[in-house]
Amino acid sequence: MIDLSTSYMGMNLKNPIVASSSPFWEDIKNIKKAEKSGAAAIVLHSLFQEQTEIEQEELNRFLVEGSESYAEAITYYPEIKEFKFLPDQYVDLVKEAKQNSTIPIIGSINGVSDGGWIKYAQKIENAGADALELNIYYIPTDFSKNCVEIEQNYSNLIKAVKQKVKIPIAVKLSPYFTST
Secondary structure: OOOOOEEEOOEEEOOOOEEOOOHHHHOHHHHHHHHHOOOOEEEOOOEEHHHHHHHHHHHHHHHOOOOOOOHHHHHHOOOOOOOOOOHHHHHHHHHHHHHOOOOOEEEEEEEOOOHHHHHHHHHHHHOOOOEEEEEEOOOOOOOOOOHHHHHHHHHHHHHHHHHHOOOOEEEEOOOOOOOO
């Protein structure tokens, strides 16, 4: 048999098949099927920065918003959008995936600033993730920033996360990242 083993992010894999990030992996049964079918690693769906901030928003909403209102106005503010997975549920998914498979499990975080990223990068690592994928989603709406400043923002974010975790980190970049 041909040896298909390879290395990805410093991890030795039995072959180069890495199942990409998808909501399909929210179900542990699907992770087991992928492993049985030959996947060498799985990237879990992304935990979005908005999800990491939702806990703080909820607390703020209960403590501050509407504090000067009358009982009739309590429902004036809309509910915060519900995500299928809250951050701690995502961490539990990482833990469960690791307990039920023998292949590397790669966590994934999608966002633009270090805020809750660092906290949840650490939680994902502590849950047993073998590596972490950063999906930095920055829309350059400030036209006064040049490509060097944008690239420096990415670099700073990566360094901030890397200083807090020991697991390997991969960074997804758009093909239209900057002009350099």
